Amino acid sequence: MLRDVLTGGRQAMSRETALKAAATVLGAIAGAAAVEGFLREPFQLDVARLTIVSPWLPAGFDGLKIVQLSDLHLHHISRAYRRAIDVVRREHPSLVVITGDLVDRPEQAAACLAFLSQLRGAAGVPVVVVPGNWDHRAFPTKQSIAAWHKRIQAEIGVRVLANQNVVLHRHGDRMWLVGTDDPYFGHADLDASFKGVPDTAFALVLTHAPEAFEELAQRPAARLVLAGHTHGGQVRLPFIGAVRVPSRYGTRFARGLFKLGNTLFYVNAGMGMSHLPIRFLCQPELTFITLTSCRLDESTAG
Structure with a gap:
């Protein structure tokens, strides 16, 4: 016992x-x-590198190197943003694009403009941005968001594309750069964005969120679409990946390269944070995308 x-x-x-x-x-x-x-x-900063091989890319744009940043949510220029500027200065890209969510609040405008100015100076090439849902939260009226875009263009020389497109010329060839307004809050107008773009063209499309991916895949000229918004989930778990993504697609397009029909889509994990100042297994991302042309019988991505 x-x-x-x-x-x-x-x-x-x-x-x-x-x-x-x-x-x-x-x-x-x-x-x-x-x-x-x-x-x-x-x-920290994750410098990702991606080569897109496309049979539709005009030969004059073979080797075009694009830097993509997204979702700055810029409160101040921290170490990750300073490193991004240094990387861009060292690598000499052909074009820099930012796919939305520059600021969370109007009082962050000065810090954002300072970063854009430094980035443009480091790049020495055109910098183009499209609006995101947080930009519309910070500037909720048509007048305020238009004034913010005008300020970016007038003070810094950074081009804003909101349901617009421009023609790029290189080595005797041309391609279209298309920028939609934010699709997450329903501001995107694809008919306006693609106005005048031939179906046979190569269009590089900038959009903030994956919300319009299926519609963009129906646009013949949309060969490559760059987006952000998801923050890659911001918090990722081993063997699971993104825990939550604010998208009608859930975690389907959390980050990385995807293909729908003949259109390639790349979702950047973003630089900043929203709601909580945390990133776990999902560092801020800067992406180098190199475009390469190929014959029709070759792979469309590499």
Whole structure:
């Protein structure tokens, strides 16, 4: 009887010790994850590189190198943003594009303009932006968002495309750069965006969110679409990936390269954060995209 009591007591103590050890380990893991998510990753920079091989790309644009940034949510120019400027200065791209969500609030405008000015100076090439849903939150009226876009263009020389397109010329060839307004809040007008763009053209499309992907895939000229908005999920878990993405597609287009029909789509994980100042297993991203032409019987992506 006494032996049973002692045995039971030792078992209870062993369970208590095991529980305390497990709690200690879990606490340590949670602490390390918090440090990683709140204090380390938001200030890192993932420089991604992608080559798009397309049979529709005009030969004159073979080798065109594009830098894509997205979702700045710029409060101040932190280490990640300074590194992005340094990388752009070193790599000499042909074009820099930013796919929306420059600011969260109007009072962040000065910091955003300072970053855009430094970025444009470092790039030495055109910088083009399209609006995102947070830009419309910060400037909620037609007059205020138009004034913000005018300020970006007049003070910094950065082009804003909102349901518009421009023709790019290179080595005797031409392609179209199409920019939609934010599709997440329903501001995108694809008919206006593609006005005058031939169906046989190569159009590089900038849009903020994946919300219009299926509609864009129906546009013959839309050969490559660059987007952001998702932040790559902002918090990703091992073996699971993005936990949540604010999109009607859920996590389907959380980040990376996709193909619908003959259209390629790339979703950038973004630079900034929204709602919570955390990034976990999802560093801020700067993407280099190199365009390469090929024959029709070759691969359309590489």
